[in-house]
Amino acid sequence: KAEDKKLDVVSFYLCVSLQGGVDNEISLTAYITIALMEIPLPVTHSVVRNALFCLETAADEKENHVYTKALMAYAFALAGKEEKRKALLGSLEKEAVKKDGSVHWQRPGKEPEVDLPYYRYRAPSAEVEMTAYVLLAHLTTQPAPSQEELSFASLIAKWITAQQNPNGGFSSTQ
Numbered sequence: 001k002a003e004d005k006k007l008d009v010v011s012f013y014l015c016v017s018l019q020g021g022v023d024n025e026i027s028l029t030a031y032i033t034i035a036l037m038e039i040p041l042p043v044t045h046s047v048v049r050n051a052l053f054c055l056e057t058a059a060d061e062k063e064n065h066v067y068t069k070a071l072m073a074y075a076f077a078l079a080g081k082e083e084k085r086k087a088l089l090g091s092l093e094k095e096a097v098k099k100d101g102s103v104h105w106q107r108p109g110k111e112p113e114v115d116l117p118y119y120r121y122r123a124p125s126a127e128v129e130m131t132a133y134v135l136l137a138h139l140t141t142q143p144a145p146s147q148e149e150l151s152f153a154s155l156i157a158k159w160i161t162a163q164q165n166p167n168g169g170f171s172s173t174q
Contacts, residue, residue, distance in 0.1 A: 037078040037079065048079075052075070052076075055076070056081075058072070059087070066105050066108065071130075073088035073137035074137040088137070104159040125170060128170055135157060
């Protein structure tokens, strides 16, 4: 089929580009893998299987960016790869910002927030996005998430809802 040939090209590209070891290529691979599984293509489909193999290889690297880890954790959650999901979530929890009864993730080396009267800081859209992926990874598990995971997820959801603007949206359409 023509569709299968197109997907095979995607699979080839994903694995080749991963060999460079650049975080944004790993993130792109995870993002596309998530999209394919949400279609839903089965985990047994050759493209998904190959992409997951590439992500499993990349997940063992120590220097993955927080955003990349968040995407990979959600991809592994969708694929039902519990050990990988839990390992990434454990690593992410060590990098979490726990403040004011909520939890979120931010970019490494970020400037500290300025505390101004009558001004509520809202995080950049990339931080809202990566925190949302971690939340999805916590909630996407079989069997259902444990009570401990649900409690932690509620702290993440609290931070995300605090980022909404007065109209209920966020800093970006993404």
